[in-house]
Amino acid sequence: MASEMEDIQSYNSSSSSIADLEDHQQPQQYMPSESNELNSNPLKLSRTETVKSLQDMGMTSEAPIPGVNAPQTSRVQIFPEEYTMETPTGLVPVATLQSLGRSSLAVTRTRTRQMDRQSQTNASISGSNSESDEYQKETEKSGSSGEENDLDPDIEFVTFVTNDPDNPHNWPLWLRWVYTVILSILVICVAYGSACITGGLGLVSEKFHVGSEVAILSVSLMVLGFSFGPLLWSPVSDLFGRRVAYFVSMGLYVIFNIPCAVSKNVQTLMICRFFCGVWSSSGLCLVGGSIADMFPSETRGRAIAFFAYAPYCGPVFGPLVNGFISVSTGRMDLIFWVNMAFAGVMWLVVALIPETFAPVILKRRAAKLRKETGNPKIMTEQEAQGISVKELMKSCCVRPLYFAVTEPVLVLVCFYVCLIYALLYAFFFAFPVIFGELYGYRDNLVGLMFIPILIGASMALATTFYCENKYLAITKRRKPTPEDRLLGAMIGAPFAAIALWMLGATAERHVIWVGPASSGLAFGFGMVLIYYSLNNYIIDCYAQFASSALATKVFLRSAGGAAFPLFTNQMYHNLGLHWASWLLAFISTAMVAIPFAFYYYGKTLRGKLSKKDYSLDALEE
Known part of the structure; x- marks a missing residue:
């Protein structure tokens, strides 16, 4: 039996001895399942975390909101720290989490039996559609039969180990x-x-x-x-x-x-x-x-x-x-x-x-441990919950579209991002009209007129380091709010409008080409700062569903970028070089108010306009 009781944590590079760890956790012996008895392959002993060791690492009974590197799911997660936390043993039992005060009805014993069957047949555990469908059917069946729908305490969640090189x-x-x-x-x-x-x-x-x-x-x-x-x-x-x-x-x-x-x-x-x-x-x-x-x-x-x-x-x-x-x-x-x-x-x-995606890294590690130990109850929380195609479609497709029609704050911010992105593509067709038809340049020289945009964007990139330093200084003084992310947009917003006013005012044959070309300098500076700042603002405002909110942004931004080129040529030919640029300048000038309005009144506006507050502040109140 001595050989059966050895520690299977061969992947843990920690140099701590068993005696050093005994003060923090006691080893748990797995009882072999019926299938393992038939295969004469009894499960081995594995050292796991205890309530005390988890509390020493700062865990409490309240689960934090899943980070941006957690898998998208609408189900309750009892261990969202799994994808960022490092533990000495690399295994956290569900029973320990329950003793800590974490609970959920999301993971059923049905899932454990399914994993057990897959282990017996040496099937690849990859979260396939058929696997998810089988899980959903069995869950419905167990619910209808009155089976207890709670967490299986024998499940052990995989984490990164201390100083894990795979993290x-x-x-x-x-x-x-x-x-x-x-x-x-x-x-x-x-x-x-x-x-x-x-x-x-x-x-x-x-x-x-x-x-x-x-x-x-x-x-x-x-x-x-x-x-x-x-x-x-x-x-x-x-x-x-x-x-x-x-x-x-x-x-x-x-x-x-x-x-x-x-x-x-x-x-x-x-x-x-x-x-x-x-x-x-x-x-x-x-x-x-x-x-x-x-x-x-x-x-x-x-x-x-x-x-x-x-x-x-x-x-x-x-x-x-x-x-x-x-x-x-x-x-x-x-x-x-x-x-x-x-x-x-x-x-x-x-x-x-x-x-780089932690859920996938840990999923592969869990599969390796299941194979080494014959224990089907070692898994990630994503595997334990099951991966439903329907749920993935809801998170990745439905929710972004839902946000697009129900979240005025997000739509307004995304509209500004969309405008800046669309104006960039508008420049691609405005410059050929201005420099090609007005100055008589061919495509090669017209292309050179875009260099100021690159210079302005590079200047904005350097400015973002200033914005980050200011934000870090705020975090040291007080708890930051999503509105603290808007400094970059407040700096950059006026420059995007100034660029279009300059472009319209200098689009004259007697004005040297440096005039309209220099408008790209201001535009490049403004657009990168606006995008950088609003991107962070969206993440902080919709922390609970950051991936879905960013997907909404990508959808609306790309739609605007696709639409603007279709009418830019006609607009410059019909309105003239001055008024076509000034029309866009008027719109950009009006949009300058958005980052300032949200900076000063953001929390109030989010409370009145949004159906629900998805920010970190809302969870901690």
């Missing part, structure tokens, strides 16, 4: 920043692809004998694909991890650039451009989550600033690079081959980044 928060700081830069370049790559054809719209019209409006549609359709892609890649990420989502989606994106390059008719080009947007959208909707996986909330702001910088700078490289390709070669296909090469390189580079 992304423990990776070396320099390595996490390398991954952050790579992921930000991935965002630039995807955003670049959406605007790559703007440097050669004339080539599209010439090759397929279509008007400029149809050529512009090749940009709008890819941006529209950004709206629908997250509905696919968010569930994939939750089920299989971010790395799988990136690898599959970017691989499809690379492939779909081929028919864009060799298309024989405009219909093929348009359809493939839309699917390019759907496939590549993982680079927009998941990168923020990947960065959040690697950095704790206290130091996440600076890393997120790079993510805020990337989607607004990426499109600027489109006309800048491909204007020269268009003028020098006259080949539309070469624009897509270059885009494919860029996407292909990023596809391979991102594939080298290890998995």
